[in-house]
Amino acid sequence: RKECDMTIHSIVVLTGAGISAESGLGTFRDKDGIWTRYPLEDLATPEGFARDPEFVHGFYNDRRAALKTARPHAGHKAIAHLEKEWCRLGRTFTLVTQNVDNLHEQAGSASDRLIHMHGELARVRCGLCETITDCMESISTSSVCSKCGKTGFMRPHVVWFGEIPLGMEEITEALSSADMFISVGTSGNVYPAAGFVDMARTIGARTVELNLEPSENAYVFDETHYGVASEILPRWVDNFLSQNAN
Ligand code: BJW
Numbered sequence: 617r618k619e620c621d622m623t624i625h626s627i628v629v630l631t632g633a634g635i636s637a638e639s640g641l642g643t644f645r646d647k648d649g650i651w652t653r654y655p656l657e658d659l660a661t662p663e664g665f666a667r668d669p670e671f672v673h674g675f676y677n678d679r680r681a682a683l684k685t686a687r688p689h690a691g692h693k694a695i696a697h698l699e700k701e702w703c704r705l706g707r708t709f710t711l712v713t714q715n716v717d718n719l720h721e722q723a724g725s726a727s728d729r730l731i732h733m734h735g736e737l738a739r740v741r742c743g744l745c746e747t748i749t750d751c752m753e754s755i756s757t758s759s760v761c762s763k764c765g766k767t768g769f770m771r772p773h774v775v776w777f778g779e780i781p782l783g784m785e786e787i788t789e790a791l792s793s794a795d796m797f798i799s800v801g802t803s804g805n806v807y808p809a810a811g812f813v814d815m816a817r818t819i820g821a822r823t824v825e826l827n828l829e830p831s832e833n834a835y836v837f838d839e840t841h842y843g844v845a846s847e848i849l850p851r852w853v854d855n856f857l858s859q860n861a862n
Pocket of ligand 1: 631632633634635637638643644645646649660714715716734774775776777778779780781784800801802803804805806807808826827828829830831843844845846
């Protein structure tokens with residue numbers, strides 16, 4: 617296992633809803649989280665969408681509208697800063713987010729090193745021809761696909777339970793050569809993301825958890841720090857760079 621003073625070349629960061637909590641976007645499983653107010657079987661499964669598409673559209677339209685005014689905080693910016701410094705040194709950096717918001721992009725994270733494994737709120741997809749288009753407006757069962765022209769097949773470009781997460785090949789590749797894996801603001805309930813720490817450990821990467829409170833798999837990590845992301849991330853990144861960026 618990598619100790620702090622060993623040379624680290626390749627970093628993989630995984631983020632979850634907790635990093636965007638202070639930007640006003642809700643988490644899922646905290647005491648006032650989204651899944652405590654709405655049943656996830658109705659909102660985050662293909663079956664729920666098939667049963668009541670307008671209800672699901674309404675949920676995602678509201679979240680898309682909230683995203684228009686959401687701004688990144690010091691935690692998102694610290695990750696972008698870490699990436700910039702790390703890449704300046706010619707080292708490897710991959711940011712994997714479970715979040716469908718675009719706060720990492722807004723904070724300056726490079727889109728070619730960022731994988732939205734659960735999709736993106738700012739994009740919609742035609743369930744018929746699979747064309748993905750940018751969209752910050754509301755959609756409904758009356759929306760028309762700009763490519764195939766068919767009505768009634770548009771859906772949010774997000775990954776629901778039972779669907780295959782996006783970018784798994786790139787993620788597996790990044791994890792298979794990672795020297796350090798950092799998990800931020802995720803409860804460790806949802807797979808495959810919750811299993812990434814085990815994959816990283818298997819190849820000997822040093823593993824770090826930064827979260828408000830211990831996650832489901834906190835005991836697996838080599839290093840843990842608890843507090844709000846806007847405070848613990850900038851502190852951790854500054855400290856890490858001062859020890860490793862030379
Ligand atoms: C702060 C903070 C602050 C708060 N600062 N921190 C049985 C066993 C194992 C697996 C399965 C099983 N049965 C089914 C499965 C698979 C299933 C699964 O995992 N189910 C579990 C519930 C058991 N997974 C799937 O179906 C996935 N697909 C799949 O497995 O396909 C097979 C396959 C895989 C790989 C290759 C090939 C095939 C798909 C999962 C899709 C998840 N989708 C959602 C919705 C996305 C769209 C949307 O946003 O609406 O993704 S569900 C929801 O959960 C969302 C999130 O990305 C995801 C994870 O949540 P996250 O980010 O961890 O949020 P929270 O709320 O849980 O935690 C927040 C944390 O932040 C907390 O710890 C707080 O303490 C902390 N926090 N404030 C720092 N200020």
